[in-house]
Amino acid sequence: MLSDLPSLVKVAREQAILGLYNESMTKFEQVLTMLTGKDPRIQKVRVEINEEYNTIKKLNSIVQRFKSQNSYIPAPVKATSPDPGVFQFGIPNPNYKAPSDNLGRFAAAPFSHHEEHEEPDSWAPPKAPEFKPRVPGNRQQPKPATRPKQPPQQPVKKPPESKNSRNYEKPWRANAVDPKAEEKSKEQNKANTFIDSIYPDGVGPDLDLIQALERDVMEKNPNVSFDDIADLDDAKMLLQEAVLLPILMPEFFTGIKRPWKGILMFGPPGTGKTMLAKSIATLGQTTFFNVSASSLASKYRGESEKLVRLLFEMAKFYAPSTIFFDEIDSLGSKRGEANEHEASRRVKTELLVQMDGVGGADDDKKRITVLAATNRPWDLDEALRRRLEKRVYIPLPSDKGRKRLFDIYLSSVNHKSDEIEWNHLISKTKGYSGADIANVCREAAMLPMRKKLIQLRSQGFNPQSIAKIKSEVEVPVTMDDLKEALSNVSKSVSNDDLEKYDSWMKEFGST
Ligand SMILES: Nc1ncnc2c1ncn2[C@@H]1O[C@H](COP(=O)(O)OP(=O)(O)OP(=O)(O)O)[C@@H](O)[C@H]1O
Ligand SMILES: [Mg+2]
Incomplete structure (x- = not known):
């Protein structure tokens, strides 16, 4: 996965240069979620990429503001006017001088659809741009949700011009080398939550999603013991064998005896499938993630695919972990059905990709087990069925x-x-x-x-x-x-x- 990083970063930067900020941000977000782990080198790269990402986010918000100001119609601009009002975030700026950069050029453009506007006979030649450093704080920008640890913004340096260099601003360069990176990565080693580990500064692209996952999906203690569940001795034994024993005696579960990556419990409604999963969580030997279709779908429409990815990243961090997908038929039904939504197809694909990564860890402590339950097994996608290697019937009670x-x-x-x-x-x-x-x-x-x-x-x-x-x-x-x-x-x-x-x-x- 890390081998894709350089090309992803390259594309993200190129898109930023072309002004495709949204696309670029998505790529950067992907890169950031890939950069996990405690290796100080990875941490350093992560800090740098995060700075770039934040810069692009800021640029994007400026552009968005311009777009949202379309209804603003500035005073008619005539070439003869010595000091046209400049369109700066929708507020006519009385202190307007000459256009100083590309933004200025845009700002001074005439708005021809204004009713009272008359076309001048001729336009004045463009004025030579005058370099004017930006003064931080003279605009009303929304405060980013940061912790006070964030280092102050460096003033943007202009890159030296050369024949071969491309002529665009790379403001993130000014922040590229963070002298505090090493200090941060040391701090990082102490991190004991997923958020602290990937966002030591407390800022990052998917902070809210991760917080939501930690809040809604990580099961604390559901308090269901094996003794509360009648019957189902085979299922209980299998779950113990698949989830608990590999942690207690890892040396036995190697090679062909590797533990099951995915277990599906299927059977009629009300037979104790959800209870069984909860009893595994109660034993507390693994970090338990209880995922129902609703926690992935409704609240974060359009983000579900990202949530799946973050979920597995998080499970890896807190490993050994068990991810339990309840009512998996609603998440992983057959692909290619006529009424299938594009977003849900993407979620399924992401789920398949992530499940392939499960169990690849050499370290037994880093193991993730996927547990799923359904009362409609025939609706499951074939590829998903294959990944749920052990399929256990939870029948009506004897x-x-x-x-x-x-x-x-x-x-x-x-x-x-x-x-x-x-x-x-x-x-x-x-x-x-x-x-x-x-x-x-x-x-x-x-x-x-x-x-x-x-x-x-x-x-x-x-x-x-x-x-x-x-x-x-x-x-x-x-x-x-x-x-x-x-x-x-x-x-x-x-x-x-x-x-x-x-x-x-x-x-x-x-x-
Ligand atoms: N084997 C069992 N032992 C004890 N209680 C049970 C058992 N099976 C079902 N129950 C009771 O039925 C309720 C529903 O069980 P559970 O939610 O585990 O069913 P399920 O198999 O997940 O059903 P569904 O497929 O509809 O989700 C439980 O709260 C419990 O009261
Ligand atoms: Mg259930």
């Missing part, structure tokens, strides 16, 4: 699993275990998902309270007085309540869907 689910969800409710006909419950809930069983238990837990409330209301109790007799409302859950709840809550996964999962599992799944 008999044993359903018993465990009842135990988990009734443990917090008052009930008499020996009065409950477990076998009846287990056979009646065949085909129910974990989420369905949680709903049955919730419903059963509410029923006695609901009945008691109706009874109390009929006796003339109002809600306030009911609150005083809480103990009467908290009635234990009985087998009748559970049966009634069962008739109220039906299963949510159809047999047709189950067949689809089975056949996809046969075709593409792993065991």
Whole structure:
């Protein structure tokens, strides 16, 4: 990747020279995101490139201001006028002298569409440009979001003219060698956040995006343990094998035994896929990034592709990391569909590229594992499917699993275990998902309270007085309540869907 850098920088500079500031900025941004790592040489280059980038950003904002001032129509300019009002950021400048540079030339141009403007018979010859150094601070510029550490701006030096040199300003040259670069790179080594590591000054092109990622995507502690999850022993073992063991015993997972780069959990809705991923985050052995399609798409329209790149850069920095893409079908559906949006195609491509880079690290500590979950595996793009090497089916709970689910969800409710006909419950809930069983238990837990409330209301109790007799409302859950709840809550996964999962599992799944 670094080998592309010189050519990227070259193109970025050429575009800047041609005035294609937006394109140039995008290239520079790409370069900056590539320049990561603690190597002081890389840090030094990064500081220099950042200076260039900022200069181009400033130039661009000046140009944008000119464009946004199109509605401003200056006073008619006549050649005979000794001192035309100059169009400087939309404000007629009473102290206007002669045009001093290219900007001046533009400024003095006549605006022919002004109604009252009369064309002069002849225009005066252009005045010789008079060199006038820019005085910093005489314009009202918006303050950049910087920390005070930023060194003061150097005055722009004019490059010496020579026959071969191209005649354009290279203001970034003045800032190219930063005497404090070494000091900064030392500081850098101490950096323990991604932002500090890539933007030691606290300024950079994608600061807001990175902050958003750190805020929304880095999972702190979701607090779900393996014991909270019923059944799914195979999936639990596989996740441990793929995510935890390579960190604990790296020497074993080498060569052909390298850990899986990507794992896909697929299965009907409500079977515990998201819970399983969260339990991996809770174990805390890896930095966990929880990415849902919404955190990549809605908020940062048009930036999603960049977000994917930053996400993987960040994961590399905090490695060993696990990146979890929940509902990956919405992010990585098949490419080339008729209704596919160009932006979403670019996101998919970026995801494929980044996933190829995963697992390439020689250092085990730098490992990234991609975890994904979906209940529509058949919608996945083939290339993405290939990269998710291990595809695990998360099925509906077995008999044993359903018993465990009842135990988990009734443990917090008052009930008499020996009065409950477990076998009846287990056979009646065949085909129910974990989420369905949680709903049955919730419903059963509410029923006695609901009945008691109706009874109390009929006796003339109002809600306030009911609150005083809480103990009467908290009635234990009985087998009748559970049966009634069962008739109220039906299963949510159809047999047709189950067949689809089975056949996809046969075709593409792993065991
Ligand atoms: N195996 C399980 N053990 C414990 N609870 C479960 C299990 N499966 C599902 N649940 C319950 O169902 C809810 C939904 O689970 P989860 O979000 O993990 O499902 P999912 O497989 O990710 O579903 P979807 O495919 O719709 O995203 C959980 O909050 C939990 O209450
Ligand atoms: Mg889920």
